[in-house]
Amino acid sequence: MTATNSSLRKLKEAAKSMLPAPLFLSLLHRKYIGRYPNLLHPTTFNEKILQKSLRPDPWLTELTDKLTVRDYVAQKLGESHLIPLLAAPESFTKEVFDALPDSFVMKANHGSSYVKVVWNKSATSFQALHELANYWLSLDFYKIGREKHYRPIKPRIFFERLLLDESGKVPPDYKLQCFGAKSGQLVIYILVISDRFGADTRGDLYDVDWNHLDVALGEYRPSANPPPRPDNLDAIVDAAVKLSADFDYVRVDLYSPNNQIYFGELTFTPGAGVLPFTPDTVDYEWGSLIPDAYLSIRPSLAVTVPPAT
Template sequence: MFVADNTLPLPLPLLRTRQRCSEAFRRLKRSDRREALRQFEKRFGRTPSLKAPRTWSEKLTCLKLDADRPIFRDLADKLAVRDFVAQRLGQQHLIPLLASNPVLTRDMFEALPEQFVIKGNHGSAMNRIVTDKSALSFDELKRQTDGWLSRNFYMGSRETQYRNIAPQLVVEQLMLDDGGNIPADYKFHCFNSAEQSHCIIQVDSDRFNGHCRDYFTTDWQRLPLKVKYANSSASRLPTRPDNLEALIECAKNLSQGFAYVRVDLYSLQGQVYFGEMTFTPGSGFERFEPSHFDEQWGEYFDLEHQLSLHTREDLERARLAQL
């Protein structure tokens, strides 16, 4: 049996290649840090504390600069995450997958039904809801999806979990309620630490016509918090879903082992469906009104635990330790 002698020096060409790669990676990390700081300062008018982060925004900035790890990369990938969800919750909570491919082909397009949702797996804001395929040409959708696939989402705000995701197109069944409407989107901000857990529910309503955003506790008390979009008026306030407990249970199950993650879920005819998992919402640039919620969420967020995760095995050990 051959046993490598690790005491032998590396050949000079290989050593030089390794040194060049190492230096290139260090330059990239320095570039990421400078750009993230510049964007944070532009957004908030102050320099974030990355050595001793206190607010949620500061901690998300720290996380996104150090999130190019297998576990964060796998779960930020909108295709790869499906395996994790099936393992944790079961296949019944996944929206049916119609197709996935590195590029849109004519055969793929022609095989799709009249209604579907198509998106890129490697970032955010790369999706299209198709309600009538007959009104859409292959060439139009091809141009749009090629644009998504050519985009390196990580470069926008240096969310490093997206840096090495291989771009693919994901096509899912379009889920509509009895009225033909897209169901409500429930986003669960889940915080877990050794001492306690917190869950804050974000509800985005009328996303395509007068977008409103509201935040609730797990017993459906609205919080006096505004982020990016106006709160709903009293007459349009989102109602408590009948299956709220089931939604919360699914979110907690998926978030076990993580110090923080946002779990997006849909409720349709009493069934819970998975949307996505997000580790750095808004890239840490969302402005809280009033600002003390940024500090409160920062208190909930055990960043050191989050940065200790490297693999799914690490995550599973952390999850089992909480049971």
């Protein structure tokens, strides 16, 4: 990239950052979905997600933060469903790196896709991970999609145990789209992400009875041979039901290596409200499952960030 192109890109990004959030999101929606959103009277899934991005309940910040949400999950499901936390330091030092096991996962708590799988610590270095961690910490995730509940999160780096299935691979990611739990009319769809960190990442959508649906979400393409029904599907769904009970909509991410269920994250504004559906009619169908009025959620639980190690 030339110096001129780089300067123009920086000017463009600076101009975008000055746009009011509703205008910014409308342009982003037009770019990715192909039409301008109706933010005053939303009907589609993406429009209602944009509305929540603009006017989130303050509690969502605590539940979106990947560290503080652990207390909520422990109360709802039990601590055994939390991925073991190896470290959540105030600063990532060489001493922290040296104390980590040979394999682990490094994450940041304040955004999406800040994940680094380390299979063998000897194949990387503290310097490499430190540079990546500092880059993540420098990012203001709010500016990417104007999801307001991310803005107050204090960025932190943390380390979890690497989960592996019986074949030694990272297990599938079960993303349960939970609609209407708070209003008593729960509907669940399950997006299964396979080979997430491999060369052939796929996303397959099922209804709650494990019927495969001919639907694609965002960048994820369905598999030629969709994943089979997990042996503990009922337990996976039950965990999502418990974690979604306080909300009109939430995506509950779970893992289930060797039939043990572990919590991934809660996501209230997936795709930042600009998630393409194929076919597009699903955007309207899912939108009808979210109440038109934003139903406020109950007061925040007291949560505690895990102590620095």
